Amino acid sequence: MLQPPPAEPGMREEEVDTPALILDLDAFEANLDAMAGYLAPTGTRLRAHAKTHKSPVVALQQIRRGAVGQCVQKVAEAEALAWGGVPDILVSNEVVAPRKLARLCALSRISRVALCADHYEAVTLAEQAAEAAGLRLSVLVEIDVGAGRCGVAPGPEAVALASRIAGSPHLRFGGLQAYHGSAQHIRASEGRAAAISRAVEQTRRTVEQLRQQGLSCEIVGGAGTGTFPLEAASGVYNEIQAGSYAFMDADYAANEAAPPFRHALFVLAQVMSVPRPELAVVDAGHKALPTDSGFARPWQRPGLAYVGASDEHGTLRVAGGAAPKLGEKLRLVPGHCDPTIDRYDWFVGVRQGRVECLWPILARGMMQ
Numbered sequence: 435m436l437q438p439p440p441a442e443p444g445m446r447e448e449e450v451d452t453p454a455l456i457l458d459l460d461a462f463e464a465n466l467d468a469m470a471g472y473l474a475p476t477g478t479r480l481r482a483h484a485k486t487h488k489s490p491v492v493a494l495q496q497i498r499r500g501a502v503g504q505c506v507q508k509v510a511e512a513e514a515l516a517w518g519g520v521p522d523i524l525v526s527n528e529v530v531a532p533r534k535l536a537r538l539c540a541l542s543r544i545s546r547v548a549l550c551a552d553h554y555e556a557v558t559l560a561e562q563a564a565e566a567a568g569l570r571l572s573v574l575v576e577i578d579v580g581a582g583r584c585g586v587a588p589g590p591e592a593v594a595l596a597s598r599i600a601g602s603p604h605l606r607f608g609g610l611q612a613y614h615g616s617a618q619h620i621r622a623s624e625g626r627a628a629a630i631s632r633a634v635e636q637t638r639r640t641v642e643q644l645r646q647q648g649l650s651c652e653i654v655g656g657a658g659t660g661t662f663p664l665e666a667a668s669g670v671y672n673e674i675q676a677g678s679y680a681f682m683d684a685d686y687a688a689n690e691a692a693p694p695f696r697h698a699l700f701v702l703a704q705v706m707s708v709p710r711p712e713l714a715v716v717d718a719g720h721k722a723l724p725t726d727s728g729f730a731r732p733w734q735r736p737g738l739a740y741v742g743a744s745d746e747h748g749t750l751r752v753a754g755g756a757a758p759k760l761g762e763k764l765r766l767v768p769g770h771c772d773p774t775i776d777r778y779d780w781f782v783g784v785r786q787g788r789v790e791c792l793w794p795i796l797a798r799g800m801m802q
Contacts, residue, residue, distance in 0.1 A: 437780075439779075439780045439782070439792045440452070440454040440780065440782060441454065441780075441782045441789045441792065442789065443790060443791060443792070444788060444789060445788070445789045446787060446788060446789075447702070447763075447784050447787050447788070447789065448763050450702055450782055452702050452704040452717055452718070453701055453702065453703050453704075453717060453718040453722040453723075454702045454778070454780075455699070455700075455701060455702075455774070455777075455778040455781055455782060455795075456699070456702045456765060456782050456784055457681075457698060457699060457781045457782065457783045457784065457793075458696075458697075458699075459698075459783045459784065459785045459790060459791075460786070461696040461698035462680060462698040462699075462783075463495075464695075464696055464698075465679055465680050465681070465682065465696055466495060466496060467499065468679075468694060468695060469499075469676065469679050469680075469695075470500050470501075472662075472663070472666070472694075473500075473666060473674060474500070476666045477672075478665075478673065479502045479673045479674070480496070480500065480501040480502065480673070480674050481501065481502055481503050481504060481505050481522075481673045481674065481675055482496045482501050482504055482505070482676060482677055482680070483504070483505040483506075483658075483675050483677030484506050484515055484520075484677065484797065485505070485506060485507045485508075485511065485677060485772060486677030486680065486771060486772045486775065487677065487681070487795075488514070488775055488776065488796065488797035488798055488800070489794070489795050489797070490514065490517075490518020490519060490520055491794075492680065492781075493515055493518070494518070494519060494520065496680070497521075502522060503520065503521065503522030503523055503524065504522070504523050505523075505524050505525075505526040505655075505675045505677070506523060506524070506525055506526070506797075507525070507526065507527045508525075508527070508797075508800055508801060508802060509525065509529060509534045509537050509541075509802060510797065510802045511797045511800050512541055512545075512547065513537065513541055513800075514796045514797035515797065516541050516547075517544075517796075518796060520545060521546060522546045523541075523545050523547050523548075524547075524548045524549070524550075524653070524655070525538065525548065525549040525550065526613065526655065526675060527549070527584070528549070528551060528553075528576070528584055529549050529556075529560075530555075530556050530559050532559065532563060535559060535560055535563035536563055536567070538563070538571070539563050539564060539566075539567035539569060540567070542567075542569060542571065547571070548572035548573065548574060548608045548653075549571070549573060549574070550573070550575070550576040550584075550611045551574070551575060551576065551595065551599070552576045552578075552584050552585050553586070553595075554595065554598060557573065557595065557598050557599055557602070560573055561602050561604050561605055564604040564605060565604045569604075570604055570605060570606050571604065571605055571606065572605075572606045572607075572608040573599045573607065574607075574608040574610060574611045574653060574655070575592050575596045575599070575607075575609075575610055575611070576610075576612075577592045577610055577611070577612050577640060579612045579613070579614050579632070579636050579637060580614045580616065580617065580629055580633050581613065581614050581615045581616045582616070583615065585611075588612075588636040588637065588639060588640045589636075589639060589640055592640050592643075592644075593640065593644055596644055596647075596649050597649065600649055607649055608651075608652055608653055609651035609652045609653035609654055610637060610640060610644075610651050610653070611653075611655055611656065612633060612636075612637040612640075612654060612655065612656040612671070613656035613658070613675060614629060614630060614633045614656065614661070615658065616629075617629035617630055617633070617660065617661055618658040618659065618660030618661055618686075619660055619685060619686070619689065619727075620660075620689075621688065621689055622690050623690045623691040626660060626661055626664070626689075627664060630661050630664040630665060630668075633656070634665065634670050634671075637654060637656075637670050637671070638668075638670045641654060651672075653672065653673050654671050654672050654673065655671065655672075655673035655674075655675055656671055656673075656674075656675060657674045657675055658675065658676050658677070658678070659676045659677065659678040659679040659682075659686055659695075660686060660689055660693065662674045662676045662679070662693075677772070678771050678772070679693060679695050680695075680698065681697075681775075682695045682697045682698060682771070683697075683699065683727070683767065683768050683770055683771040683774075684727070684728065684730065684767045684768065685727035685728060685769050685770055687767075697733065697767050699767075699771050699774070700765040700768075701718050701722055701723055701765070701768060701774065702763055702764070702765060702766075703716035703717055703718035703722070703763065703764055703766055704716060704717050704761065704762070704763050705750075705758045705759065705762045705763075705764065706747075706760075707760070708757070708758070711752065711757060712751065712752045713749065713750070713751065713752065714749075714750040714752060714757065714758045716750060716764065717746065717747070718730075718748045718766060719743040719744050719745050719746045719747045720743050720745050721745055721746060721777065722746075722748070723743065723748065723766065723768055723769070723774060723777075724770055724773040724777070725743060725769065726769070726770055726773065727770035728769040729741065729742075729743065729769060730748070730769055731766065731767045731769075732750065732764055732765070732766060732767075733764070733765035733766065733767050734765075735755065735756075735758075735764065736754065737752060737753050737754035737755025737756070738750050738751070738752060738753075738755065738764075739753065740766060775795060775798070776795075776798055776799060777798075778795055778798065779794065779795055779798060780792050780793065780794060781793040
């Protein structure tokens with residue numbers, strides 16, 4: 435159930451209730467335009483990852499700038515996007531529960547839907563669901579290109595699984611999912627490049643072996659905000675699945691040669707206590723800001739550092755610069771944008787200090 439929004443259009447940012455998820459619209463739109471401009475000359479398509487934003491409003495803005503569709507990780511996310519008008523959705527993940535597969539088949543009546551598989555039994559389950567629904571379902575083979583998570587081995591094992599999919603009257607072989615997630619946050623640019631070079635070579639070899647068996651890949655997808663220029667220039671990948679680029683977070687900004695995007699996403703917090711000159715406490719703790727990628731960073735406040743959190747409290751250390759005042763509101767840059775967004779019901783869109791719009795985060799918490 436959506437909570438009441440923390441703001442109204444026309445309100446000044448400092449009047450917004452806290453904690454609140456602030457979207458700087460100028461920076462956000464610049465990021466969308468920058469990605470579209472970067473990919474256009476490469477011929478690589480953008481299938482932006484909605485696990486980051488969880489919002490049909492954001493998805494449709496990306497599609498207006500040339501994105502071919504969206505990725506999701508969960509069936510419920512796909513439903514929220516399809517019901518919001520997104521026409522082309524890839525579940526870039528394995529789905530094996532029969533009920534979830536039935537939901538995906540039902541969703542394919544209103545949107546183009548595909549999913550991934552890395553096991554023969556998973557293919558059989560998808561086949562049974564498609565047959566029961568009276569349709570053909572598009573299935574990609576996920577290959578493990580270095581992340582050590584899901585995925586069949588590149589090469590012959592992937593080709594054999596693709597052949598199984600292509601041989602089914604109820605399925606359609608959709609291509610390869612080749613995402614190297616752990617490479618996104620390798621700090622050194624040389625390390626990221628080396629990891630993606632290996633992933634590209636494994637993917638290239640698999641695509642060629644598929645071609646030799648008469649199987650073409652409509653989609654060769656992967657890449658993220660940390661590595662997308664490498665995959666886009668590879669001549670192998672034809673779809674990029676970046677998501678965080680639209681917002682940027684503190685963790686991506688810590689990469690060497692950080693992605694060329696602006697910070698657009700913030701948690702607005704209020705100073706609720708100033709017990710000592712060197713200490714301030716804000717009303718945004720663990721429940722407002724995840725810490726899996728480190729603490730948030732105060733925005734444009736030299737001398738302030740977010741150094742600790744409990745459920746409802748965030749501790750700021752004051753080490754020079756202007757100390758925050760009781761009641762003051764501060765922007766905090768999240769360490770990891772995806773789980774931060776999942777804590778909120780609304781994007782509060784702000785332009786030049788004024789609230790311009792409120793966008794519901796419809797796929798918030800959709801884990802099924």
